Amino acid sequence: AQRVTQPEKLLSVFKGAPVELKCNYSYSGSPELFWYVQYSRQRLQLLLRHISRESIKGFTADLNKGETSFHLKKPFAQEEDSAMYYCALTTGTGTASKLTFGTGTRLQVTL
Amino acid sequence: NAGVTQTPKFRVLKTGQSMTLLCAQDMNHEYMYWYRQDPGMGLRLIHYSVGEGTTAKGEVPDGYNVSRLKKQNFLLGLESAAPSQTSVYFCASSRYGGGSYEQYFGPGTRLTVT
Numbered sequence: 001a002q003r004v005t006q007p008e009k010l011l012s013v014f015k016g017a018p019v020e021l022k023c024n025y026s027y028s029g030s031p032e033l034f035w036y037v038q039y040s041r042q043r044l045q046l047l048l049r050h051i052s053r054e055s056i057k058g059f060t061a062d063l064n065k066g067e068t069s070f071h072l073k074k075p076f077a078q079e080e081d082s083a084m085y086y087c088a089l090t091t092g093t094g095t096a097s098k099l100t101f102g103t104g105t106r107l108q109v110t111l
Numbered sequence: 112n113a114g115v116t117q118t119p120k121f122r123v124l125k126t127g128q129s130m131t132l133l134c135a136q137d138m139n140h141e142y143m144y145w146y147r148q149d150p151g152m153g154l155r156l157i158h159y160s161v162g163e164g165t166t167a168k169g170e171v172p173d174g175y176n177v178s179r180l181k182k183q184n185f186l187l188g189l190e191s192a193a194p195s196q197t198s199v200y201f202c203a204s205s206r207y208g209g210g211s212y213e214q215y216f217g218p219g220t221r222l223t224v225t
Contacts, residue, residue, distance in 0.1 A: 009151075032211050043115075044154075044201065044216040086153060090211050097211065098169065101146075101153040 002027045002091040004102035012108040013077050021072040021105050023061075023087030032090035033070040034099070035061055039083045047072075047085070057081070077109045112137050115217035117202050123223045124192040132187040132220050134202030142205045143185040144169075144214065145177060147198040154201065160185055161208050192224045 003026040013019055025031060035047040048056045050063040050070060061072045070087060087102040118133040134143065141162050146154040146169075156169030160179040174196060176188045185204075189196060199221050203214040 004153075043218055044203075046213045049213075094208070097208075098156055098159065099214065100170075101155075103151055103153040 002089060002100050004087050004089045004100055006085075006087055006102035006105045008105045009103070010106045010108065012110060015079055015109055015111050016076050019072075019074040019077045019081065019107065019109075021085050021087075021107065023070045023072065023102060025068050025070065025087075025089045027068075027089055027091060029091070029093070031063065031065070031068075031070075033061070033063055034088045034090075035059070035070075035072050036086045036088055036101075037083050038086070039080075044086070077107075079109050079111070082107055082109045114138065115202055115204055115215050117200075117217040117220050119220060120218070121221050123225065124189075125225055126193060128192050129188070129190050130192065130222075131189075132200055132202075132222075134185045134187070134204075134217060135183055136185075136202075136204040136215070137183065138204060138206070138215065139182070140204035140206050140215070141182070142208045142212075143179065144203040144205075145175070145185065145187045146201045146203065147171065147196075148201060148219070149198050157187065157200075192222075194224045196222065197224045198222060 005024045033050045037047040038044045086104045088099045115136045144159040145157040158177040163182040178186045202217040205212045205214045
């Protein structure tokens with residue numbers, strides 16, 4: 001069965017330190033992965049998707065099919081990065097495909 | 112544009128009561144979704160709709176019903192609320208179907224069933 005695992009409930013880092021939010025997935029099909037973020041008092045929103053290969057707000061994520069991982073990284077954490085981060089996997093095909101979310105990791109950036 | 116809105120923001124129900132949560136979007140999106148978010152569980156899909164007049168079951172549909180009579184609205188109903196349905200409910204919409212496209216989320220409805 002498809003599954004998204006985010007092993008850390010809370011990740012606390014100092015400002016300026018590197019950040020790595022872990023995401024592992026289990027899926028027999030061709031995976032499409034996303035990172036969604038929820039800042040305090042804001043809505044859940046898309047941060048980035050693996051097919052875009054883009055850097056958003058300094059964050060990048062590389063899909064590693066061999067390790068079935070899609071870790072989110074940023075070289076230097078900022079206070080405004082503090083938020084809840086969810087990794088999500090597309091499962092199924094076509095219009096019937098859906099997002100499966102991980103349990104989320106709260107990133108806390110402290111001074 | 113308001114994007115995705117949800118009504119109400121908060122609600123407290125007694126066991127056995129019924130209620131309807133309303134989701135509205137003004138982006139002309141075809142696809143709409145209802146999720147619930149519980150501590151330690153992430154977001155789980157309850158029901159979704161691929162267009163006006165259509166609905167389909169998600170991962171945790173039991174105890175809920177939905178309707179999509181108008182393209183812009185997606186209603187989630189609880190016919191007989193149970194404490195296990197205490198949760199935060201999120202509605203989302205997307206222009207195209209499936210999980211490959213960005214979903215736009217509402218602000219959430221916090222429901223407590225006592």
